Amino acid sequence: MLKLYGSMASPFARRLRIWLANTEHEFIDLQIYAGEDREFLAEHNPTMKIPMIEDDGELIYDSRVIYRYLSQKFKDAPLSWEMENVLTLIDSANDSFVQLLIAKRSDIEKDDDKLFFKLHNDRIAATLKHLNKIVTDERFKAWQYPQICLYCLLDWVEFRQLHDLSGLDNLLTFQAQHQDRIEVTATDPRVE
Ligand SMILES: N[C@@H](CCC(=O)N[C@@H](CS)C(=O)NCC(=O)O)C(=O)O
Incomplete structure (x- = not known):
């Protein structure tokens, strides 16, 4: 299996x-x-x-x-190149959040002027802003792999309190639309 x-x-x-x-x-x-x-x-x-x-x-x-x-x-069917790019945006933001979380857990003092933090913060801000803009497109109506990846990113950011998502209203609406799906609640990290 x-x-x-x-x-x-x-x-x-x-x-x-x-x-x-x-x-x-x-x-x-x-x-x-x-x-x-x-x-x-x-x-x-x-x-x-x-x-x-x-x-x-x-x-x-x-x-x-x-x-x-x-x-x-x-x-x-393989993903379109457009959706591959969407996945790259999601993965890039997710990777940056993982690195910032590891820095925090390593007691590395957060200093937004340092290159490490600046690069990750800039990438997170830019990718989330772009995703917030495109998430209302027709292609996001389906519940397929890229949409699942986006949901998991947003929900994890909220769960770990990594970023203030307020102002990213379309992303918050998207998250709310999917939060009651059975496979979503069944994999909720809050109920380990
Ligand atoms: N590009 C990888 C990223 C996976 C990843 O970063 N996983 C994290 C957990 S969420 C991890 O294993 N981190 C361990 C580490 O960075 O040492 C993927 O898409 O599978």
Whole structure:
């Protein structure tokens, strides 16, 4: 059976858990920062990041590659280049938030004048502003992989209190529209 390695809180793992809601799979919740789960991850995936899948003896890393692997296997239509770009925006914002969270957990003092913080803050502001503008487009009406990824990003930002989303009204409306979906509530990191 398809195995999905991730953690309850990871927005990158949650997007796949939601997308795979109607596909038989086993979800393995790893504690990636210490102990035997970290050793397991290091042995199987030198990036030491989640998500990762195991399928037919194949180990695949990285949510984007996992999505490509599984959508080929399920014979789903590939994403348009436009939606690939949307996914890049979502991933870029998500990666920046992960880096800022790691800095915070490492007790690195936040200094918005330092290049590290400036680059991540600028990227987050620009990507969220752009996503807020385009999320009202017709193409966002569907509930498909890029929309799932956007939802997981927004909900995780709120859950971890990483950014004040007020003013990004279209994104907040989008989030509210999807928050009661069964696969969304079933993967809510707040109810670990
Ligand atoms: N590009 C990767 C990003 C995955 C990622 O950053 N995962 C986080 C958890 S949300 C992680 O494993 N972080 C561990 C680390 O940075 O050491 C993907 O799309 O799968």
